Amino acid sequence: MSDAPRGPKSKEEIATAYKSEPWWYDVRGFFILTFAYNSTLPAQLRFFGPHFGPRHLELACGTGTLLELFLRWRRWKKLPEVDIVGADYAESMLAGAIHRFRGQPRLSFRHADAAAMPFQTGEFDTVNIANAVHCLPEVDASLREMLRVLKPGGTLAANVLLFPRGSWPLRPLADAINRWGIRKGILYTPYESTEIRRRIVEAGFEILSERVVGNCYDVMARKPQP
Numbered sequence: 001m002s003d004a005p006r007g008p009k010s011k012e013e014i015a016t017a018y019k020s021e022p023w024w025y026d027v028r029g030f031f032i033l034t035f036a037y038n039s040t041l042p043a044q045l046r047f048f049g050p051h052f053g054p055r056h057l058e059l060a061c062g063t064g065t066l067l068e069l070f071l072r073w074r075r076w077k078k079l080p081e082v083d084i085v086g087a088d089y090a091e092s093m094l095a096g097a098i099h100r101f102r103g104q105p106r107l108s109f110r111h112a113d114a115a116a117m118p119f120q121t122g123e124f125d126t127v128n129i130a131n132a133v134h135c136l137p138e139v140d141a142s143l144r145e146m147l148r149v150l151k152p153g154g155t156l157a158a159n160v161l162l163f164p165r166g167s168w169p170l171r172p173l174a175d176a177i178n179r180w181g182i183r184k185g186i187l188y189t190p191y192e193s194t195e196i197r198r199r200i201v202e203a204g205f206e207i208l209s210e211r212v213v214g215n216c217y218d219v220m221a222r223k224p225q226p
C-alpha cells in the first residue's frame with residue numbers, strides 16, 4: 001500500500017465535504033475529470049452507458065448529473081429502459097438527484113453507505129460506481145457489499161483514480177488536484193492499479209475486463225455463480 005496521504009476517515013466528514021452548490025460541483029467535476037482523471041465524458045459514457053441490467057444500482061450517484069447523461073446516451077443508442085436505484089451517503093447530493101429525477105417512476109433513490117447498504121442480497125443485475133471508489137474510506141467493506149447486492153453472475157463497472165502517470169505538466173497538475181481533493185475531503189486516496197485490482201479480487205469478484213486509461217483503472221467484474 002502506498003504511503004501517500006489518505007483522506008478523512010469518517011463518512012460524515014466526506015458527506016460534509018460534498019455539500020456544495022450543484023453548479024460548483026459540476027464545474028469542479030469537469031476540471032477533476034479532465035486534469036486529475038485525464039479522462040473525458042464521452043469515454044465515461046461509452047464505458048458505463050451500456051452497463052445497465054434490468055435492475056440496476058447506481059452507487060455513489062452524487063447529484064445524478066452523470067446518471068442523467070448515461071440515460072440520455074442510452075436513449076440515443078436505443079438501449080432499453082431499466083429500473084434504477086441511485087444511492088449516495090451525502091444527503092445534499094442525494095437531494096439533488098431526487099429533485100433531478102422527480103416524476104420518473106423507474107428511478108428511486110436511497111440514502112446508503114456503500115460499506116453497509118440497505119439492499120437485499122442478490123437484488124441487482126448490475127452495479128455502476130462512477131468516479132467514486134477512491135472516495136470510499138472503507139473500500140474493502142464497500143466492495144464486499146457491491147458483491148453481496150449483486151445476483152450471482154451480476155456485474156460491476158467501476159473506474160478508479162490512479163496515482164498520476166505521464167509527464168510534465170499534466171502529472172504535477174494531477175498531483176496538485178489530488179492533494180487538494182484529499183485536504184478538502186472529496187478524495188480519500190488514488191490507487192495503484194495492482195492494489196485496487198487485488199482488493200476487488202479479494203472481495204470475491206472475477207475480473208472480466210480491465211484497462212488503464214489516462215489516470216484511471218476501468219474494470220468490469222462479475223459475482224461468480226455458486
Ligand SMILES: C[S@@+](CC[C@H](N)C(=O)[O-])C[C@H]1O[C@@H](n2cnc3c(N)ncnc32)[C@H](O)[C@@H]1O
Binds near residue numbers: 065088129
Ligand atoms: C466524485 S463523486 C461522484 C458522483 C457521481 N458518481 C459522478 O460521477 O458524478 C463521489 C460520490 O461518492 C459519494 N460517497 C462518498 N463516500 C460514500 C459512501 N461511503 N457511501 C456512498 N456514497 C459515498 C459522495 O457523496 C459523492 O457523491
